């Protein structure tokens with residue numbers, strides 16, 4: 001491997017050979033037959049294809065190359081290529097066309113998932129209001145809603161966790177409930193819960209914070225350090241929640257325990273009762289993890305928001321005594337080291353943002369790629385499961401990203417997740 005410190009430089013196409021990592025300049029992604037605008041040359045035919053595109057110079061990236069380009073003129077083609085130029089291009093284009101079709105399909109699925117997510121948030125709003133006014137039908141509607149999620153998770157198809165678009169501020173409280181529900185149920189599925197337990201978990205998670213409806217909005221939105229009386233007032237949402245939900249006979253005892261114990265910690269440092277270990281129900285321990293993760297990655301104070309990657313790291317290091325170890329390990333295994341919303345650098349040097357993860361193969365997430373040559377709305381989405389040559393190299397802190405890349409990838413101000421059951 002050549003010295004990593006050699007800066008990239010421009011080379012003539014005649015200097016290229018297999019093993020050189022190149023970037024095509026000023027070439028629209030749709031007008032060349034390569035899968036990426038930056039790639040390592042694997043075969044002579046790729047060099048021939050670059051020539052056929054009329055390109056005379058490319059950028060060589062020594063850091064990613066196995067060999068350096070030859071001297072000017074060294075590899076100059078003296079006789080016509082043994083392959084038919086039309087055949088070379090046709091072969092490359094057919095692979096790329098297949099990839100474009102997959103990309104369009106992926107985009108369609110994400111769009112569908114976003115519609116279903118928006119519908120869900122819309123459904124939850126009136127259900128919660130009816131529940132608060134004591135309407136008994138509201139609980140049955142909520143259960144029907146949760147059953148759909150249980151079916152999504154426990155059905156034959158794999159359930160893929162997608163990152164959704166930003167929600168308007170007014171719906172934040174519902175998107176928090178929905179996030180916690182989806183994440184807790186993802187964990188429940190991984191833990192092998194029965195469908196009855198999944199329903200109980202979903203219902204408990206959906207209404208875990210319903211007691212906040214009795215707390216002054218101004219206090220809930222307050223930024224900065226809270227006084228002890230203010231903290232006490234907010235912590236009372238747990239008791240209010242139990243009060244509200246115990247009025248609904250159809251709300252199960254297991255779900256009620258989730259509402260009552262979602263702020264209890266394994267080391268006994270939580271509230272309201274300071275329960276520890278097995279004194280906290282399994283479903284409540286799962287919900288506490290989903291709740292903490294959503295709180296950290298969607299912190300009400302923007303200055304304290306953690307990237308999904310850092311939120312998981314924090315829970316696993318500094319906060320690990322608070323959570324059920326087994327469930328936390330499972331949660332991390334489901335979300336992957338790089339959860340949706342994480343900005344990452346891939347092994348070919350490109351930068352992207354993780355859009356979705358399949359909890360059963362979380363090492364291969366779908367990543368939307370930053371490529372200034374492709375309009376943002378047509379950005380490439382790469383499924384790492386379908387591209388064995390590519391892998392995630394590291395996560396990148398948003399503060400280290402140039403504004404241009406930030407704008408292109410538009411990392412979410414809120415991380416909201418939903419599940420795609422049909423993939």
Ligand SMILES: [Fe+2]
Pocket residue numbers: 208209237262263
């Ligand atoms: Fe809460």
